[in-house]
Amino acid sequence: MKKTIIVLVVFSITFGFSQNNADQFGINSGIFPPNKSYDLPEEAIGTPYVDNEFSFAKINKSKEFYLVRYNAYQDVMEVKKNEKTKIITLDNNKDYVISLNDKEYITRTFASGERGIVHIIWDDIDHALFQKENVKLTPATKAKTSYHTSIKAKYSEISNEYYMDFGNKSLIKVPKNKKKFYALFSNSAKNVQQFVKKEKLKIDNKEDLIKIVKYYFS
Structure with a gap:
């Protein structure tokens, strides 16, 4: 009986540690779900x-x-x-x-x-x-x-x-196709297209995309 209790205590401590290890990240998924x-x-x-x-x-x-x-x-x-x-x-x-x-x-x-x-x-x-x-x-x-x-x-x-x-x-x-890309901006599509052309921007370039999005939401 004493042996069983010891085993259960050890199991509880081990399980608790594993659970806390996962819970510290806000998850209960364990090791490699x-x-x-x-x-x-x-x-x-x-x-x-x-x-x-x-x-x-x-x-x-x-x-x-x-x-x-x-x-x-x-x-x-x-x-x-x-x-x-x-x-x-x-x-x-x-x-x-x-x-x-x-x-x-x-x-x-x-x-x-x-x-x-x-x-x-x-x-x-x-x-x-x-x-x-x-x-x-x-x-x-x-x-x-x-x-x-x-x-x-x-x-x-x-x-x-x-x-x-x-x-x-x-x-x-964000589509790579120009027609679909400008369609994202609905009623402002023409203005965005003119801005891209004027600034010589590329829709698949990260820095240029940031400029386009900032312009649209400004």
Whole structure:
């Protein structure tokens, strides 16, 4: 009986520690939630991360700093308390603001209804422009014959996407097609188009996009 009580106490302490470790980030997802796959190819060329190294970051209004890195391929933030603790992932279905490497990453809902991670590149009181960093994985291919060469899986950065919040908290993807791009601005489309032409701006350039959005919302 005494042995059983001791085992239960130890289990409770261990479980409590694990739960608190997750709760300190406002989550209960535990280590590597089952809805995310972490079976990444070890020998792949490149990296799924914007930065391979963990960097100190603040999460929401926490006064503490945590070690964080952004997995752009899987669109998740990986977090650990320190070098000795296990990695946990933040749940994108919850609201987070992560100040990491001079960027402010947030979890938001896209117009499609899906949730994901973006970072703010411009905002005012009611509107904002966001950038989404993307990484793709090209699968490995095995040599079909002795005359062919096997190719390793490869991570590579792909074009960043931009999203706008017109004030309703839903993110609308900025189209690369000019006609669809100007249609975003409805009745002001002609004025925006004239501004872009006059200033010789490109709609797929980050700095130019910021100028366009600032002009529209001014």
